[in-house]
Amino acid sequence: MVNIRQLDPSASPLDYYGYELRRAREAAGLTLAQLGAIVFCTGSLIGQIETTLKVPTREFSERMDAALGTDGKFSRLVGLVLRHQLPSWFQPYAELEAKATFISSFQAQLVDGVLQTKAYARAVLGTRDDGDIDGKVAARLDRQRILARDQPPVMWVVLSEAVLYQEVGGREVMREQLAHLLAMQKRQWLEIQILPFEAGAHTGLMGSFYLLRFDNDPDIVYTEDFVQGHMTANPEAVKEGSVRYDHLQAAALSVADSAALIARVMEERYEDQPDGRDLA
Structure with missing residues (x-):
């Protein structure tokens, strides 16, 4: 007899998702293979998601809703599942x-998570193998949905020039990532500036940070280290963060000059070039 893993739907959002998916599939009278054939994926993948071995994506959830007639249930659940894949201190x-409604971001070493490509995010998150990397990547990419809303937040990002040269994932990954930054700059509510090396000492030397502004709630400033995040709405801290950010914007290249620098680094550093052996 096949040993069917019993799930506790109250254990976590992922367990609840798997429990409900199995229940809906069985109610429809479908085997894993039959459902897989309908949604163009393997029955094995569906089984892994049902037993919490894999984390579902939004696309997968939309297919399940269409195939099982669940009226958007799994499309709603997946947001909770993906949010739960983020570190508990980051949630x-x-x-x-x-x-x-307004996000200001300064990044000293890496591309902002909301602007990362899938390959770049995988390279960053894969520096330590401590769990389901697919789930962590899916959770990070899911944060980017805020930029696709009908009313997205106004977002201003200042990146240290070092971000462009820190080769994360290899040249192909970096080429794709810088091309993505250039494409994102065309969005109406998003601006990207590069803080050049020539700026010298600057107000972001202590590290990356975020400022969040809301319509009806206090502003907050957020920083993090390798252990946890630190978030505060203390007016003095928010004021200090705002002043520091204003100085970073003033020292950074203009948006147009920043785009030109990104394009130049992408071409000169990451375009395909013959290696030394070919030249010899």
């Missing part, structure tokens, strides 16, 4: 980020 920030 409060992610919830506020999704509600913010």
Whole structure:
């Protein structure tokens, strides 16, 4: 007899999702293979999601809703599942980020998570193999949905020039990532500036940080280290963060000059070039 893993739907959002998916599939009288054939994926993948071995994506959830006639149930659940894949200390920030009307971001070493490509995010998150990397990547990419809303937040991002040269994932991944930054700059509510090396000492030397502004709630400033995040609405801290950010914007290249620098680095550093052996 096949040993069917019993799930506790109250254990986590992922367990609840798997429990409900199995229940809906069985109610429809479908085997894993039959449902897989309908939604163009393997029955094995569906089984892994039902037993919490894999994290579902939004696309997968939409297919399940269409195939099982569940009226958007899994499309609604997947947001909770993906949010739960984020580090527990980061989840409060992610919830506020999704509600913010204005986001200011300074990044000293990496591309902002909301602007990362899938390959870049995988390379960043894969530096430590501590769990389901697919789930972590899906959760990070899901944060980017805020930019696709009908009324997205106004977002201003200042990146240190070092971000362009820190080769994360290899040249092809970096080329794709910088091309993505250039494409994102065309969005009406998003601006990207590069803080050049020539700026010298600047107000962001202490590290990356975010400022979030809301329509009806206090502003907050968010920083993090490798252990946890730190978020505060203390007026003095928010004021200090705002002043620091204003100085960073003033020292950074203009939006147009920043785009030109991104394009130049992408071409000169990451375009395909013959290696030394070919030249020899």
